[in-house]
Amino acid sequence: xxSVVLSEAEKxxxxxxxQEDLRVDxxxxxxxxxxxxxxxxxxxxxxxxxxxxxxxxxxxxxxAEMGTPKLERPDEGYLxxxxxxxxxxxxxxxxxxxxxxxxxxxxxxxVFSCENSxxxxxxxxxxxxxxxxxxxxxxxxxxxxNIFDAISIAVKAAxxxxxxxxxxxxxxxxxxxxxxxxxxxxxxxxxxVDEVPCIVTLSKIGYRxxxxxxxxxxxxxxxxxxxxxxxxxxxxxxxKVGKGSLDPxxxxxxxxxxxxxxxxxxxxxxxxxxxxxxxxxxRPKVGFLG
Numbered sequence: 001x002x003s004v005v006l007s008e009a010e011k012x013x014x015x016x017x018x019q020e021d022l023r024v025d026x027x028x029x030x031x032x033x034x035x036x037x038x039x040x041x042x043x044x045x046x047x048x049x050x051x052x053x054x055x056x057x058x059x060x061x062x063x064a065e066m067g068t069p070k071l072e073r074p075d076e077g078y079l080x081x082x083x084x085x086x087x088x089x090x091x092x093x094x095x096x097x098x099x100x101x102x103x104x105x106x107x108x109x110x111v112f113s114c115e116n117s118x119x120x121x122x123x124x125x126x127x128x129x130x131x132x133x134x135x136x137x138x139x140x141x142x143x144x145x146n147i148f149d150a151i152s153i154a155v156k157a158a159x160x161x162x163x164x165x166x167x168x169x170x171x172x173x174x175x176x177x178x179x180x181x182x183x184x185x186x187x188x189x190x191x192x193v194d195e196v197p198c199i200v201t202l203s204k205i206g207y208r209x210x211x212x213x214x215x216x217x218x219x220x221x222x223x224x225x226x227x228x229x230x231x232x233x234x235x236x237x238x239x240k241v242g243k244g245s246l247d248p249x250x251x252x253x254x255x256x257x258x259x260x261x262x263x264x265x266x267x268x269x270x271x272x273x274x275x276x277x278x279x280x281x282x283r284p285k286v287g288f289l290g
Contacts, residue, residue: 039161047162051154055144067133077123077131152199197228229262
């Protein structure tokens with residue numbers, strides 16, 4: 001993961017500020033940086049989104065393709081994740097970027113392994129034979145800290161934007177089945193993203209923890225807790241990262257903060273997505289296409 005080199009004096013300044021609930025950029029310990037969210041930014045996808053969280057820049061594209069259901073889930077579709085860490089950081093070139101991309105993809109698989117996160121049964125076309133497979137491609141354009149949260153926000157926004165063509169299964173007299181796709185671009189299936197979790201990363205700095213850490217703050221943190229939280233505040237998964245340790249009391253405090261911050265994050269994100277949806281084709285193109 002991309003990192004910065006800080007002197008001991010700079011680290012001390014950051015750590016002492018966090019203990020007083022005052023971070024270098026003026027935020028409190030539970031405040032996110034200003035985020036830019038834009039959907040429908042890539043034309044040849046079923047759904048897409050671009051999220052800029054501070055200096056972190058993420059682009060997500062989702063492509064819906066027909067496939068065969070998995071043997072253990074014959075009446076469901078499924079999601080496949082691919083993460084490309086082609087940012088400008090030299091540390092993310094080659095093997096370093098591949099390892100980070102694999103780690104992020106595995107984290108997303110774990111987050112979406114919860115049964116209620118996405119209605120996979122709605123992606124089934126014909127049990128045991130045909131289903132929709134959603135290929136979720138994540139591109140890390142720039143790394144400015146807290147990439148897991150930014151990616152989870154972008155994935156949820158892209159899923160909200162995803163439109164899957166409606167299909168009909170036709171059967172002839174001989175029992176042969178054919179699939180007919182609707183030609184109407186507005187005759188499509190929309191995914192319900194109400195239960196899609198977002199990741200909240202809490203970084204332990206000194207005796208306190210912060211959300212949405214910058215690269216400088218990540219350099220001062222030895223351990224972080226990744227918590228996936230639904231819009232109702234339910235925790236679906238947790239993952240500890242970093243070389244340091246976390247005591248049980250800190251973990252419980254971080255879980256409570258994650259639930260509280262996660263609910264607020266979902267509310268703010270859904271408000272932005274609904275406002276953009278209501279604008280329709282009249283909305284101005286900014287950000288990635290600006």
